[in-house]
Amino acid sequence: MRIVIATVILAAVVLELPGTHLGAQQTVLIVDIREFSFEPRELIVPADATVRWVNRDDFPHSVIMAGNQPGSSRGTIAPGGEHTVVFRQAGKFTYRCGVHPTMLAEITVSGQ
Numbered sequence: 001m002r003i004v005i006a007t008v009i010l011a012a013v014v015l016e017l018p019g020t021h022l023g024a025q026q027t028v029l030i031v032d033i034r035e036f037s038f039e040p041r042e043l044i045v046p047a048d049a050t051v052r053w054v055n056r057d058d059f060p061h062s063v064i065m066a067g068n069q070p071g072s073s074r075g076t077i078a079p080g081g082e083h084t085v086v087f088r089q090a091g092k093f094t095y096r097c098g099v100h101p102t103m104l105a106e107i108t109v110s111g112q
């Protein structure tokens with residue numbers, strides 16, 4: 001399975017357009033990192049969806065994809081920080097926080 005990591009450029013473009021519609025083919029879903037958990041813990045998204053983790057805690061967290069799948073954050077996500085990934089391929093992707101191993105969650109990418 002293949003995951004395409006959102007480029008820094010894409011993230012920057014998206015960040016400049018908060019709350020705006022990005023087109024029918026652009027779906028952005030938010031996973032809040034709050035009180036040492038990922039919310040929602042189980043998220044189902046369509047293929048090509050953009051998933052953005054937003055750290056709403058006062059502590060750094062991270063996103064580590066299981067099985068060395070791409071999409072992990074580079075280091076920790078600072079309080080208030082974000083991590084954005086575009087999921088191109090269908091499948092189930094489990095992940096955890098690298099700082100707090102009990103923080104487990106998953107993203108299921110449905111077919112086209």
Ligand SMILES: [Cu+2]
Nearest residue numbers: 061097099100
């Ligand atoms: Cu954490």
